[in-house]
Structure formats: structure tokens, C-alpha cells
Amino acid sequence: MTQKPIPGNQGVPTAASNRAVSFYTAGSGVYGKPRPFNLRDLLIVFFKHKYMIISIFCLAVILTPLVYYFLPAKYEASSTLMFRYGQEYQSPMVSGEQTPVRVGLQEILHSELAILSSTDLKERLLKSLGIENIYPKLRAFSDEPVKQLEYAKVFFERDLHVQAGRNSNLITVTFQNADPGTAAKVVNSLVAAYIARRVEILHDSRPLQLLDKKVAEYLDRLKRSEGELQAFKQQHQVFAFDEQRDMLLKERMNLETTARTTQSLVKELRQKLSTLESQLKGVAASLPVASENDPRNELEMQLVTLQRREQELLSKYKENNVFVTSVRNEIQVVKGFIEKQKQTAARGRSAVNTLYQDLQKEIISTKAEVSSLEVRSKELEAQVTLADKRIQEFDQQERTARDLQRTLTANEQMYQLYQKRFEEARVSEDMSQDKMASVNVIEQASASELPIWPTKGVSFYLALAAFLGIGGGLTLAFSLEFINQGLSSPQKTEQCLNIPVLTTIPYKA
Template sequence: MSTTSAWTSVPHDPPSQRDWATRARYAPTDFITLLWRERFLMLGVFVVIVVLGFAFSTTLKKNYTAQSSLFVRLGQEYVYEPRAGDAGRGAVPDVDQVIQSEAEILGSGELRERVIRKIGFANVFPSEAAKYAGATPEGKRKLIALGRDAIARNLKIETAPDNSIIRLSYQNEHPEMAEKVLNTLLEEYLTYRRGLLIGADDRVLQRQKDIFEQKLEETDTSYQSFLSTNDIGDFTSQKATLTQLQSQVEQQRYSIEAQLQDRVARLASVSTELARTPAETVLYRDSDTSAAAKLNQLKLDREGLLSRYRPDASPVRDIDAQIAQLERGIAAGRTAGEGARRSGPNPIWQTLQTSRNDLSAEVAALRESQATAVQQVADVNQRLMRLAELEPQFNQLTRDRDVLTSNVRDFTVKEQQDEAQRRMSSESSDNIRIVQRAVAPSKGKSLKTPILALTIMFAAFTALCAGLVRMFLRPGLQTPASAARTLNLPVLATAGYKRAA
């Protein structure tokens, strides 16, 4: 109720006291009506912008795009070869890293500057030829820098993941120049990348090898001086010989000591036996065989009597009695008597005496040998101890000498390999192949059509904006529907508006 009273009081108030803070409310149909009222303004803005865009598009020239492509593989220059040591030897990047590296080289400013200098600044940028010809050296340097940036804007390098192809394109107003710039870029790229990746022959390996050779010469001098000062021909062989000699002398000493103990024991035994053995003994003695001979004679006589007498005859019985009596005496030992006997030196005593003398001589000789062996062992041990004292210094000199020799050998090999690699790489780039060289494009592209399309779209948008601005800036309520919607009151009648003459 309060709202109705407030709005009903508005028409009765003077116009100067109305609440102009209330905004006009429009419907979509109102926009169409109101914008149609501003059609002349919108048409003028549209035509002006279209004319300006068309005039600008007529100044645009055709650009010709030359295209080429490269096939890139992993090359020897990407294989890591350490200058010293073997850590990380043979490490290689993946294909994408190689492609990105080659793309960066293709897009480098140095390469673009080489192209400009080879073709000629005036040929690449004929519009700036007169300015370049009259410029100072500093001015020429700045113009070349601007030319590098201009080539960079027109040069396009495309790569794709997991793809070994690099695509290049270059735009220029002249198709021949587009072809020439792109082909020159490829040629200079093949030369520039070799110098960049392989490097110049800076003789670093040669200088380092010379340093090692000088150190090796000094170490060799110290090594030879060490050997001559200590009277050593070959330290390792001499130490091995002394070690072997020590083993032999020790073994010989133990053998002599064992023989000496054996001979001393035998000498003591022989001396004891010699003391118990008499110096003289019976050499031989004769036995008394007369009884046996007489017995045999009696038996022969009996046999003779039996040839003349009977066995029971008195002579035979007498001789039998004699034979029986003699046999009993022989059996009882009554007929045994001592014969002749001879005495002399005891052979056993002589043998023992000879053995003792021999053993005594052997013992004396073994004692001398033992003393000699002990002295030899002492001498060998002393020489080994002297070598042991000299061994740390010898090992240090030998280690330095071996390390320097190995370094000289390694750097010699590396120098030769580096030289061979540099020569091979300078002659060819087997891992870079030009798949397609640039050819002069027959068709050019111009931005006239896109510029005109954008101009028309921009002109339409600007004209619409101008109409809306003009519509909203007009005072009052423009349509009966807008007035009724804004004031929340019905419009009963409308009157036409006529401009003053």
C-alpha cells in the first residue's frame, strides 16, 4: 500500500524533484527498437572501421614459406667421454634431449648471424640495404642484431615427442630468398654444430700429457737414483730372491742342526762303546786233535786185524778196548788240550775308534757349517730388514711411476681418439641427415582475408557498442513499455515527437 502511494505521487511532483536515481528498465524488444533508432550512427562507425581495415589490408604483402626437415640420431658427440678417469663413461642422453639440443642450436642467434653474413645483409633485408651501407660499424652491428631478431620471428622450428624429425619453416616476401635463407641455415648449422659439440683442437689433452710426461721423467730420475744409491738392481726380484734364500738358509740350518745332534749322539754312543771295548784280543788259536787222530788210527788198525783175525780174537778185543777207552776220554774231554794261540789289536776297537774319529770330524764340520748357516741367516735377515725399511719409499716411487705411466698412456690414447673423432666429425655428420631441403614456394599466403574478417567483426562490435552507449545516454524513457516497466504504472497514451525546425 505504501509503495502504491509513493508511485502515485510521483507524476504530481515537479520534474525537477523526481527521483532520477531510478534506472530505466528494458526488455529485449526495447533494445531492438532503440538500436534501430541509432542505426545511422552504428552504420557510420561500421563503415569507417571497415574502410580503415580494408585500407590497411591492401598494404599487406604475400609471404612465402619455405620448408625443410632434418632427421636426427644419437651421434658420437653425445657420448660422454671423460677427460680423466672412467666415471660415467659411455653415458648418453635420450632421443628427446638430443632433439631439443639440436633445436636449440638451430634457433641460436649465432647461427642466424652467420646466415646473414654469408648471404649478405643487403640481400636478406633489401629495404635496409642503404641504411646498412652508410652505417658505422656500431650501427651495422645493431642492424645485424635486428636482422637476427627478424629472422627469428619468421623462422619456425617444430619438434614432437618420441620423434627424430625436426621441421623448419621460414617466411619471406620473396620465395627465392626464403629458400636461400633456409638452405643456408641448414648448411651453416651442420658446420656450426660440429664446432660447438666437438670443440676446437685446444690441445688440452696434449698439454696435460706433457705435464704427466714431465712428472714421469722426474719420478723416473728419483727412482733410478734410489736404486743406485742403495745398490739395488731390481728391488722386487732382489726381495724375492732374498726371501727364497732365507727359506733355503733356514732349512739348511735346521738340517745341519739335526745332523749335528745325530752325529753328537752317535759320537757319544761310540765313545761309550769304545771305552768298554779292549784294545787287544786273541786273533786265533789252534785246537789239539791228536786223540781224534789216534782214535782214527786205532780204527784203521782194527780193520787191518779183522783181515787176519776173527772178531773175538785177543788182538781184536785189545784194540776194541783201546778204541772204547779213547772214545770215553774224548767224550769226557780228558783228551782235549790247548793248542797254539795268537793275540793282536782288537778289530772292533779299531772300528769303533775309526767311527769315533769320523764322527768327531763330522761333528766339527757340522759345527762349522752351523755357525756359517747362522751367519748366513743373520746376513739375509739383515738385508731383508734393510729392504723392508726401504720398501715404503720404493713403493711410493713405484706407485707414482706406475700411475704417471698409466696416465701418460691413457692420455696418449685419448689424444689420438679425440683427434680421430675430431677429424671424422669434421668431415661428416652421419647422425644428422637432411630429409628435405628447402625449395622456393610457388604459393604465398597473405593476411588480407583474416584482417578483413577481423575488421568486419571488430567494426560490427564497435558499432553495436556505440549504439548501446548512445541509447543509454539519451535522457528520459525511450519507449512506453520501458516507462511502464520502470515506473510500475500503465501508459494510457503516447504522443509523437517532432524536432523543431
């Protein structure tokens, strides 16, 4: 039927739903008293929107198992690390001493967390394990390796969780992935890469390089010192200083003793010579006798004896030897005496005084001996002076050799010291390289059989989907009903217009 406006009201007729009913709207004004919402209203709304509610319910029930079976499950793997103060946070000195630790535990943990969460470490891990092994479906996003790496870093950042324990020295590394084995492998590989990376960051190779340089430097110095000392000993023929000094001192002492003895003998012989010369002055040179044998015969025999002795000495010693010189002096004296006897015999026959002759012989012998001993004394004095000079030179050589030996010893000690420090530093570096540092893996990651999502069976999610589907459908239906500004039912028409509805006629456009 045709809808007519009510007099006194400025409204327009409205048809609502596929079951349109005849009603009157009052424009902007709504008349009538509101009545409470009852079961009938609920049923009206339900049957009015039953297709929509059933569609939402079916959609939720159908999609739930599809989502359950087609969406990948999430598995989680975790590993726990414990930290303690190690050599990484100590500064090794060249002398081997270490500075005290001035870094707190929280600062250390923050540093370790920064290393674990660093982008460089993640990129290394993604490249080493392979992006396709961690995120196989990433090729659907892009075929370019650079973009795949960027997407993988985003997903990796989402799935990785690194957390330090409160008031403890523990760090937990957790990773989520669709494959439990991959999750465990990623965590263990990340921990291994982290330990290697922290060794690179925290390990300072400068002390080791400096020690290596010092070892080479002092080894070169040691070899040079050994060469200089050996060359000096070879040049001056000094090897056993104490024995050689004792020999020189003993030789000098013997020379000095012999020189003093010779000087004493010279002094005694001079006194004897002075006495003999005094006695000779008081004795007559010759005595008158009727007949007497010629004394030249005895002198000639003595000359022959001295000449024989000279030949014997020349066979044993050189011509400038003291004994040869002494014998030759005696020979000259005897020859001179024979010459005097010849002159005396030429003047007349007289007998030589035997005492005078004996004194002369003694004087000649004493003079020859004094001359020989004086020469010997001068030679001994020269030898003593030479011995003193040799001792002084030996002392100087010994001081030089001692200095070279001290330099050699100092270089050897420094070489051994730096060699020891170098070995200690190399052992410390080997320990760091072998991961024997301040990080201990308390628990390694293992593949979990139970996923972290979904945690319930499909029946639970079906029931939940059914409940949410009905609830969502009803909520949407009531929302549409309250949002609608028209009169969609006879009850609402009577309530709003405060007039009875006689009948309703379905309307189809």
C-alpha cells in the first residue's frame, strides 16, 4: 500500500529489509516510550540476520583447521651462557703484570649483549648457515640476494631474543623457527660465532706483537755481544782471567825476586872489588929473584881454558847472552895481563909476586862477574817493567772483557725475560683462541619436540572458532541493527510512532 505522511509531522516513508512492513517515520523526532529488550527482539534480530551469522560461523569453523594445518608451527630453542671475569678484561703489560679489573658485571653483560645482538654477527651467521636453510620461503619475497638478506635480517631480529638474567651473570639466547632442528642449530651456531667474535674484539694482539719484536731485538743484541766477546778474546788471547793473572803476577814476582838478588850480588861484589883493590895497592907487583919460571905460561893456559869455555857457551847460548859476554870480558882481561907480562919480561927478568898476581886474578874475576851481573840486573829490571806493563794491559783487557761479559749477560737475561713473557702471552692467546676464556656454555640448544605455537589440538581451536563465530555474527547483527535509522519491525514502529500496526505486507522491489 502507499505510505502517507502523518499530518503535523514532516517525515518520509521508509522501506526496510526484504520483508518491508508499512510504518510511519516521524522525521527527526521519535515518539513513544522505550520498552525493555526481550527474547523476542533477540529472535527477531537473529532470524533477520541468520544468513550473515551462519556465514560467519561457517567461515570461522572452516578456516580454523585450514589455518591450523597450513600455518607452520613455531619451535623454540634456547641456550644459557655464564660469564666470569677473565683475562679479556685485564690489560697484560710487557713486564707480565696485569692491571686490576675496573669493569663491573653489568657493564660486562651489556657489552656481551651488544656483541650477541650485533648486525655483523647476524649477517655472518645468515651467510654461513644459508638464508634458504633458515627461511626456505623467503624466495617468494624476492629473488635478489641483497633483498633476501635484508628480509632475513628483519625476520631474524624478530625471532631472536637475547636476555640477561637479573642480578646474575647469565645470558639466555632464544630463537624461534618452523623447524626445531634449525632453531637449535641457529642458537648453537650463534653462540659459537659469538665466542669467536668476542675473542676478535676483546683480544688485544699488540702486547704479543711487541713482545715478539722485543724477543727478536734482544736475540740480535745477544748474538752481537757473543760475537764481540769472542772476537776480543781471540784477538788478545785471554780466556781464563784468574789463571792468566796469577801466572803474570807469579812471573813478575819471580823476576822481581831475581832482580833484587842480582842487585844484592852486584853490591856485594863491588864491596869485594873495593876491598881487593885496596889490598892490591899494598902489595908489590914483582919480587926480584935469581930465576923463576915465566908466569905467562899459566896465563896462556888460563886463556885457553876461557876460550874453550866460550866455545861451549856459544854452542848453548846466543852471542849476546850474559854468560857469553862475561867469559869474553874475562878473555880480554887475561889477554891484557899477558900483554903486560910480555912488556915486563922485555925490561928485565923479575919474579912476579904471587899474592899480587892472585889479587889481580880475583879482581879480574870479580869485575867480570860484576859486569855480568849488572847486565843481568838491567835485563831483569826491563823484564819487570815489561811485566808491569803486561799486567796493566791485562787489567785493561780484563775490564773490557768484563764489560762485554756484563753486556752479554744483560742481553741474555733480557732475552730470556722477553722470551718467557712471549711464551706466556702466546699460551694466553692460545687459550683465548681455544675458547678457554670467561664464557661457559651451561646449556646448549637442543631440538624441541613440542612447539610453542600452537599449544592446543585442533578440537580446541574448532570449539573456540565456533564460539567466536557465533559471538562475532551476533555482535555484528546487533551492531547493524542499532546503527540502522529506519523502522525495520512492527514493534519498533509501534514503539517509535506510538500507533498500532494493523498488518504488514512484504515488499519486493
